[in-house]
Amino acid sequence: MKFSQTVSTPRTKKQMGQRKFNCPYCNIYLKRVSIKQVQKHNQGNKHVQNYIEYWKKVMITHQNEQNRAQ
Numbered sequence: 001m002k003f004s005q006t007v008s009t010p011r012t013k014k015q016m017g018q019r020k021f022n023c024p025y026c027n028i029y030l031k032r033v034s035i036k037q038v039q040k041h042n043q044g045n046k047h048v049q050n051y052i053e054y055w056k057k058v059m060i061t062h063q064n065e066q067n068r069a070q
């Protein structure tokens with residue numbers, strides 16, 4: 001018996017521009033969002049604030065670790 005050589009293409013459901021969205025900065029997870037919604041979120045004031053705060057914390061902890069090492 002011969003297997004057909006055609007590689008079974010993964011059935012990609014038509015996503016209709018909907019996808020999962022996870023924002024670690026805002027600590028949110030959304031199951032279905034459109035790309036537009038994601039873009040809107042990423043440009044939102046809240047997100048930008050959270051983004052800055054997130055990296056500030058990272059920088060501070062990084063600096064503290066460096067200070068401790070000295």
Ligand SMILES: [Zn+2]
Binds near residue numbers: 023025026041042046
């Ligand atoms: Zn966000």
